[in-house]
Amino acid sequence: xxxxxxxxxxxxxxxxxxxxxxxxxxxxxxxxxxxxxxxxxxxxxxxxxxxxxxxxxxxxxxxxxxxxxxxxxxxxxxxxxxxxxxxxxxxxxxxxxxxxxxxxxxxxxxxxxxxxxxxxxxxxxxxxxxxxxxxxxxxxxxxxxxxxxxxxxxxxxxxxxxxxxxxxxxxxxxxxxxxxxxxxxxxxxxxxxxxxxxxxxxxxxxxxxxxxxxxxxxxxxxxxxxxxxxxxxxxxxxxxxxxxxxxxxxxxxxxxxxxxxxxxxxxxxxxxxxxxxxxxxxxxxxxxxxxxxxxxxxxxxxxxxxxxxxxxxxxxxxxxxxxxxxxxxxxxxxxxxxxxxxxxxxxxxxxxxxxxxxxxxxxxxxxxxxxxxxxxxxxxxxxxxxxx
Numbered sequence: 557x558x559x560x561x562x563x564x565x566x567x568x569x570x571x572x573x574x575x576x577x578x579x580x581x582x583x584x585x586x587x588x589x590x591x592x593x594x595x596x597x598x599x600x601x602x603x604x605x606x607x608x609x610x611x612x613x614x615x616x617x618x619x620x621x622x623x624x625x626x627x628x629x630x631x632x633x634x635x636x637x638x639x640x641x642x643x644x645x646x647x648x649x650x651x652x653x654x655x656x657x658x659x660x661x662x663x664x665x666x667x668x669x670x671x672x673x674x675x676x677x678x679x680x681x682x683x684x685x686x687x688x689x690x691x692x693x694x695x696x697x698x699x700x701x702x703x704x705x706x707x708x709x710x711x712x713x714x715x716x717x718x719x720x721x722x723x724x725x726x727x728x729x730x731x732x733x734x735x736x737x738x739x740x741x742x743x744x745x746x747x748x749x750x751x752x753x754x755x756x757x758x759x760x761x762x763x764x765x766x767x768x769x770x771x772x773x774x775x776x777x778x779x780x781x782x783x784x785x786x787x788x789x790x791x792x793x794x795x796x797x798x799x800x801x802x803x804x805x806x807x808x809x810x811x812x813x814x815x816x817x818x819x820x821x822x823x824x825x826x827x828x829x830x831x832x833x834x835x836x837x838x839x840x841x842x843x844x845x846x847x848x849x850x851x852x853x854x855x856x857x858x859x860x861x862x863x864x865x866x867x868x869x870x871x872x873x874x875x876x877x878x879x880x881x882x883x884x885x886x887x888x889x890x891x892x893x894x895x896x897x898x899x900x901x902x903x904x905x906x907x908x909x910x911x912x913x914x915x916x917x918x919x920x921x922x923x924x925x926x927x928x929x930x931x932x933x934x935x936x937x938x939x940x941x942x943x944x
Contacts, residue, residue, distance in 0.1 A: 560928040563598075566591055568927045570599040571608060575920050578654050579612040579626040600627060608633060608923070629654045631690035636919055637682045638911030639698035640742065640904050641665070643714040643767040646678070647904030649912050650685040653694065653919055661685045662904035671719055675728035682733065693735040694919040697911040699745035700725075701767050703788045707738035711785040714767040715809065738914070741788070743772035744779055745910030746868045750899065751777060752913045761862040761894075763790075763852060766869035769806040773860055780860075793855060795848040805848035808870050815841045829874050846878040850885045857886075857894055865894050868901045 560568075566589075573588045574580070580588075586596050603609040612628025633653050640647040642665055649660040661684050668674035678698070686693060700720065702713030708726040730737035743764040751757055751774060758777055764770040769791040773780040782788060791803030804810035808825045815822055818837045822828065828841065853865050867875045875882075875898050886893045900906075 564928050566595050567599040567602055568924050570596055571603055571927055572920070572924065574603070574609060574627060574629055575654060575923070579628040581626055585627065606927075633923075634691035634694040634919070635686060635689040636695045636697075636912060636915035637686060637693060638745075638908040638913075638915055639678060639682065639696065640745070640907035640911060641678065641698050641700050642742065642904065642907070643701055643716050645904040646681065647908040648678075648681045648685040649905065649908040650682070650689055651912050651916070652689070653916065653923070655912065655916050658689045659685045659687065660905060660908065667716075669719065671724040671728050674720070675725060675732055678729055679732040693733060694922075695915040696729065696733060696735055696737045697740060697745075697914040697918075698725075698729065698737070699740050699742045699907045699911045701742050701764075701770060703770070703785060704739045704741050704744075705782075705785055707740065710739060712768070712789060712791075716767075736918075738918070740911065740914060741770055741772065742766070742907050743770035743788070744781075745907045745914065746899070746901070747772040747774060747866070747910070748779060748913050749906060749910035750866060751779075752910075757864065759860070759862045760864045760866065761856040761860055762866040762868065763806065764869045765806045765808075765867055765871035765875065767808055769803045769810075769852075771856075773856070773862065775860075790852065790855065794851070795844070796851040797844045797847050800844070800848075802848055802852055805844055806852065806871065811841070811845065811871065814844065825870065826873075829877055842874075842878055845874060846881050846885070849875065849878065849882050850889075853882070853886060853894070853896065854890065857890055857892075862894050865896050866899050867897070868899045868906070870903070872898045872901060 569589050570585065573585055577588065582596060586593055589596060600609055607630065609627055610630040612626040631652055635650055635652050635658060638649045644665055645662060646665045647660060647662040650658045652658060661681050666677055700710055700713060703711045705711065708723045710720050710722060710725065713720050726737055726739050743762055746764055747762040760774050762772045771788045771790045791801060793802050795802045795805045797805060805814060812822060812825045815828060818840050820833055820837050820841065856862055856865060879896065883896065
């Protein structure tokens with residue numbers, strides 16, 4: 557086997573920068589790669605011949621010398637699809653390999669009784685969002701309200717999505733699309749979106765407080781993934797309120813049940829913070845919710861030592877309501893309190909954006925590997941372009 561040469565690595569480095577910053581000029585490309593003008597020019601021409609780089613317009617800034625031509629990634633290189641498959645809302649976001657949106661679709665989640673029917677429905681949504689996309693579909697990542705192991709197996713999904721426990725959904729979707737398919741938790745996708753937008757974050761935890769309580773964490777800017785289904789199942793822990801566990805008070809289903817048992821006549825959980833209520837029962841519910849958040853943050857603070865703890869999901873507005881009391885109680889019980897933040901969350905789209913980021917990382921690494929392995933394959937197949 558022929559190992560990649562320095563020329564191959566230079567070409568891959570140029571491609572990495574194009575994938576991250578296109579459209580950009582050659583001068584900017586030279587600056588970001590640290591390579592010589594001749595090396596960058598040679599790599600650009602090879603990538604152009606492979607179909608991975610095209611001219612994308614002209615720099616209109618006037619001045620001495622020739623105007624610079626922008627380099628861009630052609631749409632024909634392909635696209636990816638990030639899916640947020642929620643219990644109430646499903647969103648699909650399709651982007652090119654540079655991460656630029658092609659189209660997104662957000663719809664109420666259909667009620668499915670068969671995994672195959674749900675897979676066909678999801679693939680149809682992907683097709684709708686990808687209608688104007690060019691090139692092949694390179695990767696699909698679907699985020700679900702549950703824990704996921706190995707990108708294929710779902711554990712502990714929301715009650716209304718119990719039929720998706722196991723590997724059936726991943727296999728059914730992958731059988732219907734001509735692309736690799738991976739699953740992940742909605743919490744992981746949400747945290748990945750935050751990490752992608754802020755490279756300074758090192759250690760953090762995130763609670764998705766929605767249909768179910770879901771948890772994600774990162775260490776050294778990398779998502780933490782356990783080796784068993786137990787990892788991330790923080791909802792089974794005691795909330796510190798009677799016999800209620802954390803999922804009973806930090807999920808929409810559980811909190812709505814708890815509030816109704818305390819005499820609040822709620823049609824939907826949002827009425828807890830949008831409608832006036834009898835003072836005593838409402839105060840009791842807020843105290844219980846506050847205690848559950850204090851418990852959850854305390855657990856991750858003493859075990860994972862995060863710098864920041866994020867809350868996303870449908871119950872996020874209620875977290876905002878009780879956050880001053882949460883911080884006050886944590887200051888009394890912990891020697892060091894992590895920063896607690898609530899993150900604006902566009903239902904169906906924010907989680908899909910995180911799934912897209914996962915897609916792009918996978919697809920771009922695969923493209924880089926194709927560039928580095930092209931020389932060996934070309935000797936075997938006499939093809940000029942990397943196989944991707």
